[in-house]
Amino acid sequence: MPKSLPVELPERLCLGNLPTPLQPLVRISERYSLPFDGPRIWVKRDDLTEFGMSGNKLRKLEFVAAEALSRGCDTLITCGGAQSNHCRTTALVGARLGLGVHLILRGEPDTAVDGNLLLDHLAGANVSIYSPSEYAANLEQIFAYWHEEYLAHGHHSLCIPTGASDGLGIWGYLAASQELIEDYSSQGFEPEHIVCATGSGGTQAGLTLGCQLLQVKTGVTGYAVCDSAAYFQSKVREDISHWSRLTGIDLDLSSLKVGVNANYIGPGYGVADPEVYQTIIEVASLEGILLDPVYTGKAFHGLLQQLRNGIYQGCSNVVFVHTGGQFSLFPYRKNFSFQQD
Structure with missing residues (x-):
């Protein structure tokens, strides 16, 4: 059995307490x-x-955030449900690295600020909530809008897909x-x-x-x-x-x-x-x-x-x-x- 992957890992940030038990x-x-x-x-x-x-999202973001920094990005834009673990993790990673974070969330305007959504706000992320129908129909356009909006204000963003998958x-x-x-x-x-x-x-x-x-x-x-x-x-x-x-x-x-x-x-x-x-x-x-x-x-x-x-x-x-x-x-x-x- 090989002791290591037969490929070289790209640059990553050491954010997690690894290995886990x-x-x-x-x-x-x-x-x-x-x-x-x-x-x-x-x-x-x-x-x-x-x-x-x-959880698992941090392992992915070690590589994604490293890529964002290598590209000179100062903002992370990503998406998910109102209780997205990935979005919450991105918000915390952004806070740790001094990066802006914008979350495109699927939910209702009156969604209770609880669980992961509460942590999104505590971490200082900008949050935009879209109805499930609008989110499903227009997610690509929503990403493009916020990317251009940040660019117009002098910020370079990395757009991260659902779950950083x-x-x-x-x-x-x-x-x-x-x-x-x-x-x-x-x-x-x-x-x-x-x-x-x-x-x-x-x-x-x-x-x-x-x-x-x-x-x-x-x-x-x-x-x-x-x-x-x-x-x-x-x-x-x-x-x-x-x-x-x-x-x-x-x-x-x-x-x-x-x-x-x-x-x-x-x-x-x-x-x-x-x-x-x-x-x-x-x-x-x-x-x-x-x-x-x-x-x-x-x-x-x-x-x-x-x-x-x-x-x-x-x-x-x-x-x-x-x-x-x-x-x-x-x-x-x-x-x-x-x-x-």
Whole structure:
């Protein structure tokens, strides 16, 4: 097994507390997996990259922010939902680096300033909220408008796509795939599967490409939180193809295995079934780990159902990549039900 990626990493900023821990989920495994001849479940704690609990987004922004500085940009413009983890992380990174940040958010004008949106404002980001219909129809034009607006006032901006998921942001989880392989090698095992939530596709793309470049047999599956399996299979390949064009490294995309499970999306993006909230409570009470109802809660709930159904029967180890998002718990507080003595 190669000890390092066969490609040289581009310039990056050291913003995260890396490497993050790889921990066994002992009680979850005993309850949901081992009785069904399933694997031991491990969690890669990328919720602990720190920088305001910025999760997986920080790994991508180490490379994206370095590119912005190399281009002489003084402003970052990006987009997402009103409770976007990526937008919140960009706001904090901008504050740390002395860069202006403008967030194009999908929501309603009366969206409560809570959770990630509260942190956006605390970090000093400029926030523009657009209705879901306008956002969906005109996002490219909105980006262009704000880019030109800042240019007219003497500012140079870098426009970052949703989730920083493209051929530049993919470097974050290319580097993470090497770190992860070193983690489990030091623990003396090689998992059959790595699973993660997939919402913009970049984390899954980086892990998928990383495993291929590192020549490991471990499969990568993204549990979709929106859209469809076909969408993410296309999006992951699109990001990897973009990376290939940027680096000039030829890849055989036809041999790339892109695993997507879209069976646990629920009613839609940012909307979870009651069972997901129960899973969040259970994981917190059993393992002291916080999941969120938008990304990790849905993905981990899906993983538990698959374990119960024997999908991973006969496997020895599965690693869940915890991508963060805990601040999204607070705007959804009314969906939790607790029994009090």
